[in-house]
Amino acid sequence: xxxxxxxxxxxxxxxxxxxxxxxxxxxxxxxxxxxxxxxxxxxxxxxxxxxxxxxxxxxxxxxxxxxxxxxxxxxxxxxxxxxxxxxxxxxxxxxxxxxxxxxxxxxxxxxxxxx
Amino acid sequence: xxxxxxxxxxxxxxxxxxxxxxxxxxxxxxxxxxxxxxxxxxxxxxxxxxxxxxxxxxxxxxxxxxxxxxxxxxxxxxxxxxxxxxxxxxxxxxxxxxxxxxxxxxxxxx
Numbered sequence: 001x002x003x004x005x006x007x008x009x010x011x012x013x014x015x016x017x018x019x020x021x022x023x024x025x026x027x028x029x030x031x032x033x034x035x036x037x038x039x040x041x042x043x044x045x046x047x048x049x050x051x052x053x054x055x056x057x058x059x060x061x062x063x064x065x066x067x068x069x070x071x072x073x074x075x076x077x078x079x080x081x082x083x084x085x086x087x088x089x090x091x092x093x094x095x096x097x098x099x100x101x102x103x104x105x106x107x108x109x110x111x112x113x114x115x
Numbered sequence: 116x117x118x119x120x121x122x123x124x125x126x127x128x129x130x131x132x133x134x135x136x137x138x139x140x141x142x143x144x145x146x147x148x149x150x151x152x153x154x155x156x157x158x159x160x161x162x163x164x165x166x167x168x169x170x171x172x173x174x175x176x177x178x179x180x181x182x183x184x185x186x187x188x189x190x191x192x193x194x195x196x197x198x199x200x201x202x203x204x205x206x207x208x209x210x211x212x213x214x215x216x217x218x219x220x221x222x223x224x225x
Binding site: 034041106111 | 147157158204211
């Protein structure tokens with residue numbers, strides 16, 4: 001199957017700093033990218049959906065100024081957690097969809113810890 | 116709207132026991148259906164998928180059949196191993212987004 005690379009896999013940052021997480025589709029063009037957040041022992045919560053070249057669509061309750069999403073090309077989307085706080089500590093997962101619309105492929109996730 | 120309902124866990128089985136994890140869905144279109152597995156501290160791994168009605172997905176001894184008449188995609192394995200201990204997520208993909216079940220934690224004891 002197609003490969004989605006998410007980087008970094010783990011990051012620890014200080015409160016008040018910003019962290020950028022990258023999601024790349026390595027061998028296909030991702031027309032749509034999804035960003036999820038997963039709390040311990042829970043399912044994935046969709047944060048936002050982005051299409052290349054357009055603004056991301058955020059789910060209700062997700063602060064767009066807090067979680068900046070950029071989908072600048074068909075192979076790269078980034079999630080920037082701005083002014084991070086300990087409550088932002090979580091597991092973040094991206095997923096990239098193709099124009100076939102039958103499947104999307106997941107990155108390996110990023111464990112963010114804000115201290 | 117579209118949604119997935121998955122059997123609650125946790126599930127504890129002895130090695131070589133039969134596994135069933137129920138999953139039903141609600142969808143307005145013709146979604147693709149998936150089972151993902153997540154090991155502790157890791158991301159999601161695709162276990163199997165089915166893209167249309169009556170398709171059977173299979174991998175590593177796991178199977179699930181896309182049943183439109185019962186809107187189900189139950190996961191089964193005839194003989195589980197300790198290494199199958201993980202959290203399993205049923206999901207549907209509409210082309211616009213994924214809808215996930217709540218996840219079922221499986222522990223297999225020797």
